[in-house]
Amino acid sequence: xxxxxxxxxxxxxxxxxxxxxxxxxxxxxxxxxxxxxxxxxxxxxxxxxxxxxxxxxxxxxxxxxxxxxxxxxxxxxxxxxxxxxxxxxxxxxxxxxxxxxxxxxxxxxxxxxxxxxxxxxxxxxxxxxxxxxxxxxxxxxxxxxxxxxxxxxxxxxxxxxxxxxxxxxxxxxxxxxxxxxxxxxxxxxxxxxxxxxxxxxxxxxxxxxxxxxxxxxxxxxxxxxxxxxxxxxxxxxxxxxxxxxxxxxxxxxxxxxxxxxxxxxxxxxxxxxxxxxxxxxxxxxxxxxxxxxxxxxxxxxxxxxxxxxxxxxxxxxxxxxxxxxxxxxxxxxxxxxxxxxxxxxxxxxxxx
Numbered sequence: 504x505x506x507x508x509x510x511x512x513x514x515x516x517x518x519x520x521x522x523x524x525x526x527x528x529x530x531x532x533x534x535x536x537x538x539x540x541x542x543x544x545x546x547x548x549x550x551x552x553x554x555x556x557x558x559x560x561x562x563x564x565x566x567x568x569x570x571x572x573x574x575x576x577x578x579x580x581x582x583x584x585x586x587x588x589x590x591x592x593x594x595x596x597x598x599x600x601x602x603x604x605x606x607x608x609x610x611x612x613x614x615x616x617x618x619x620x621x622x623x624x625x626x627x628x629x630x631x632x633x634x635x636x637x638x639x640x641x642x643x644x645x646x647x648x649x650x651x652x653x654x655x656x657x658x659x660x661x662x663x664x665x666x667x668x669x670x671x672x673x674x675x676x677x678x679x680x681x682x683x684x685x686x687x688x689x690x691x692x693x694x695x696x697x698x699x700x701x702x703x704x705x706x707x708x709x710x711x712x713x714x715x716x717x718x719x720x721x722x723x724x725x726x727x728x729x730x731x732x733x734x735x736x737x738x739x740x741x742x743x744x745x746x747x748x749x750x751x752x753x754x755x756x757x758x759x760x761x762x763x764x765x766x767x768x769x770x771x772x773x774x775x776x777x778x779x780x781x782x783x784x785x786x787x788x789x790x791x792x793x794x795x796x797x798x799x800x801x802x803x804x805x806x807x808x809x810x811x812x813x814x815x816x817x818x819x820x821x822x823x824x825x826x827x828x829x830x831x832x833x834x835x836x837x838x839x840x841x842x843x844x845x846x847x848x849x850x851x852x853x854x855x
Contacts, residue, residue, distance in 0.1 A: 525606060
């Protein structure tokens with residue numbers, strides 16, 4: 504049976520087909536017209552493994568591989584590049600390299616979610632895009648207000664974009680120069696449109712997604728409501744993919760890099776080759792804990808946030824809470840139990 508690799512780009516894929524002995528059977532470009540990849544693969548033995556990197560347009564490529572009766576193998580592009588260690592880089596060499604990793608059994612693959620999950624994921628992912636845009640617009644408005652020293656007009660308001668805040672905003676805008684006044688009104692109109700889009704998507708999510716057992720379990724975690732729970736469940740998929748809570752936390756981008764040598768250990772920045780949607784979800788939950796830590800002072804996450812913030816600041820404290828929630832998600836989904844506050848063991852007198 505053949506082994507096949509696709510070095511996929513936006514408009515074409517470089518294909519490499521070899522037999523089990525490594526002899527090249529075909530190398531060519533296949534244009535990205537719908538049906539072309541399926542047509543090409545139908546010339547080879549059904550059930551063959553087909554490696555394809557995690558490029559932005561892999562959804563439809565995987566669909567065509569499956570329609571041709573082949574077994575798609577989605578490749579972790581960054582890890583594959585490190586493992587190949589090639590000096591030269593061409594499309595042909597990349598495709599050959601993927602096949603070489605297949606032959607040696609070292610191809611770094613990732614989970615391919617079913618088509619239904621791939622489709623439904625777009626709702627929470629698009630909501631995240633609008634939520635990020637909302638944050639940028641609010642930050643811009645805050646920046647403009649601060650430039651003219653008018654932030655005092657909103658003293659005592661926890662949210663200047665709430666009901667009372669918007670009433671005060673209408674009065675404050677009149678104090679700005681003409682062009683700044685015009686741009687602020689543009690920003691506020693755009694913010695209202697984004698808020699409206701988020702509300703529509705959330706309404707749609709409540710229709711499409713039901714409160715499954717997994718969603719209900721995750722909603723028992725501090726800072727995680729229905730929207731975040733749905734996003735986390737769809738991004739994690741099958742929890743059995745992860746053997747330990749640390750692996751899930753790493754996949755979610757909540758674990759820093761470690762540099763340890765000669766008895767010295769230094770923790771660096773968070774990794775970039777992670778699931779950014781999960782990272783966003785746990786960051787949102789961490790920020791929710793930060794906002795509400797005074798309301799729930801006896802929660803473990805609130806204590807964790809305060810302890811880390813005192814030593815390392817707000818950002819790292821939110822990251823620590825996010826990591827705790829990621830690891831807790833593993834146990835909640837694996838054991839099928841609601842979240843329980845961790846029991847902190849007291850230190851015995853002899854251990855002091």
